[in-house]
Each structure stands twice: as C-alpha cells, then as structure tokens.
Amino acid sequence: MGKLKIYGLEKNSVYELYIEDFRGNREYIFPIIDKVSYFAIDRRFKDKIAHLFITKDNKIIYKREIPVIKRKYRVSRIWVRKGKKKVSKYKLKLILERIKRENRLLRKALKVYTKKLYREKYFHKPLKILKVSTPFGAKRILNGKRKYIHWGVDFRARRGTPVYASLSGKVVLARNFYLTGNTVVINHGLGIYTLYAHLDKILVKEGRFVKVGQTIGKVGSTGRSTGPHLHFGIYINDVKVDPMLAFKLKLD
Incomplete structure (x- = not known):
C-alpha cells in the first residue's frame, strides 16, 4: 500500500x-x-x-x-463447542440469507468513491493501547477446517473500552450484522474506509460526520466472537490492507 x-x-x-x-x-x-x-x-x-x-x-x-514481497501469515486455530440444540434447515437458510444480504450491503458501501479526503496526517489508533490477538491475513481454521482469511486486526481489550474514529469522515454503516455484530463503517474519502466490529455499543448514527479521535463505540463481543475484542479493518479502494502498516502511512 x-x-x-x-x-x-x-x-x-x-x-x-x-x-x-x-x-x-x-x-x-x-x-x-x-x-x-x-x-x-x-x-x-x-x-x-x-x-x-x-x-x-x-x-x-x-x-x-x-x-511484491511475500509475507508469512499466521495460522489461527479456533475451537468452538457445538451447541446441543440443532439448528433447523429453515433457520439455517434464514441465517445464510441474512449473511449474504449483509455482505452485499457492505460491498456496496465500500464501492462508493468520494472525491474528497477529510485530511489527517496519519491514521489514528482506534484504541489507546493496541494489543494484537489476531494479525491481518491470518488463516483461520475453525474446528480443524480451514474457513477464511482474517481481513483485519483483532485487538484485545476489556468490554466497554472506548473505540475511536481512526480518521475524520462520514458514518455509512452503524448497525448489527450476524457475523461482525455491532459494526461501524466510516468513509474518509478518496476510497479510504475503516471498519470497527463486535462492538458492545454503537455511539454514532449513519449519515453523521465524525472527527478523528471521536468515541464511536465500546469494545464488546457481539456477533460471531469468542470474547471481548475490537476487529479493526482498513480498505483502500475496496482492497483490504493491514492496519499495522497503514498506521505508518503519511496521508497529507
């Protein structure tokens, strides 16, 4: 990047x-x-x-x-106990339809290009203290089966820890998703977006402008999550990038 x-x-x-x-x-x-x-x-x-x-x-x-220098990515193994209650085929169908619908909504939001950058010098850290639990690009293996690539960074934090806007911009999504739980997506202009997932509380509304460093939510464990943490993602023109590298990028 x-x-x-x-x-x-x-x-x-x-x-x-x-x-x-x-x-x-x-x-x-x-x-x-x-x-x-x-x-x-x-x-x-x-x-x-x-x-x-x-x-x-x-x-x-x-x-x-x-x-293009190849990087080695971590393999993250997660074990989740299967619930005793079986999900009916009908309920499973509804869940899958919801996931597809929400994925389309996210993809549509990320493809909007705004010809203005709400200029800042650097990406602001979304938490005061960053403790990485799962890095960007890690291969996720769930119950022994490869599932997906981790397109963001997970930061460990206590439930209720304030989450800050990494840059100034317009909130385009602030709602609950099945997989990512309470989620906020901000458009910063010129194809740059940030995503904040698994929040316990959302403190901003869609369509509102937020300033860099403003509290937009609280760390939680909503959606498909094994414990309190912040999943933080950065997109540049719909390409997923490593936030830890983005923090070093000078924007102005």
Missing part, C-alpha cells in the same frame, strides 16, 4: 492509476484526485512483480514495476 503524488495535471483530463499482473489482467483501479492517489495490493496477489500504470484519458503516460 502507498500514496502517489503527481504534478502537472490538466484540469479537463481524467487520470487513473491501475495495477496489472504479468498476464496483463487489471487487478485494481485507483482514481487520481487533486494530484493524489492511494493504492494497495491485495494479500492474494500471486505475482512477484506488480505493473503500475498511470493513464491520462485512457492513454498510458507512466509505467513502473513494483516488487
């Missing part, structure tokens, strides 16, 4: 930054607004080299190769 500054842009032209794999497939497209574009490469990108292009009115004006 990173930031690109470009000078000498013409007002009436459209500029974009995109990344290709070695096959020539466009993986991600990032608009360039006010000389700046924030970009990221997905954890699942398989090539050793990413090809970065900048276009002006769909014509390539700059290209560069970026080495």
Whole structure:
C-alpha cells in the first residue's frame, strides 16, 4: 500500500492509476484526485512483480514495476463447542440469507468513491493501547477446517473500552450484522474506509460526520466472537490492507 503524488495535471483530463499482473489482467483501479492517489495490493496477489500504470484519458503516460514481497501469515486455530440444540434447515437458510444480504450491503458501501479526503496526517489508533490477538491475513481454521482469511486486526481489550474514529469522515454503516455484530463503517474519502466490529455499543448514527479521535463505540463481543475484542479493518479502494502498516502511512 502507498500514496502517489503527481504534478502537472490538466484540469479537463481524467487520470487513473491501475495495477496489472504479468498476464496483463487489471487487478485494481485507483482514481487520481487533486494530484493524489492511494493504492494497495491485495494479500492474494500471486505475482512477484506488480505493473503500475498511470493513464491520462485512457492513454498510458507512466509505467513502473513494483516488487511484491511475500509475507508469512499466521495460522489461527479456533475451537468452538457445538451447541446441543440443532439448528433447523429453515433457520439455517434464514441465517445464510441474512449473511449474504449483509455482505452485499457492505460491498456496496465500500464501492462508493468520494472525491474528497477529510485530511489527517496519519491514521489514528482506534484504541489507546493496541494489543494484537489476531494479525491481518491470518488463516483461520475453525474446528480443524480451514474457513477464511482474517481481513483485519483483532485487538484485545476489556468490554466497554472506548473505540475511536481512526480518521475524520462520514458514518455509512452503524448497525448489527450476524457475523461482525455491532459494526461501524466510516468513509474518509478518496476510497479510504475503516471498519470497527463486535462492538458492545454503537455511539454514532449513519449519515453523521465524525472527527478523528471521536468515541464511536465500546469494545464488546457481539456477533460471531469468542470474547471481548475490537476487529479493526482498513480498505483502500475496496482492497483490504493491514492496519499495522497503514498506521505508518503519511496521508497529507
């Protein structure tokens, strides 16, 4: 992930930054607004080299190769006792339909691009003290079966610990989800979003503007959770990025 500054842009032209794999497939497209574009490469990108292009009115004006360094990710094993009560097929169907509906809602929210960054110098930490329990990119194995990749960082904290907005922005989601429990998603502009999950309480409303460092909720264990913690995620143009790296990124 990173930031690109470009000078000498013409007002009436459209500029974009995109990344290709070695096959020539466009993986991600990032608009360039006010000389700046924030970009990221997905954890699942398989090539050793990413090809970065900048276009002006769909014509390539700059290209560069970026080495992609592979990281080793932790394997997280979770054991959950099965409940004595069996879930009926009908109830299971309703649960799955709800999960799909909520996933579509989240995907739709994250794809909205706002041509304005509520400028801050750096990402603010969502908790005063950060104690990582599960890092970004960890492979989750539930009851011995591989389930999914952990697209965020889990921070250990006591129930009721204040959770702060990492940047200023507009609250686009503030509601309960089946998997992530009480969840808040904030749009910070220029394709940057933050997500706060498993909250005990939500203290903001959808559509409201929040300032960096403002208390938006309290740590909890709602949704599919084994104990009190904050699941914190950062997205750049719908690409999931490691928050621990994002904290080091200078935004202005």
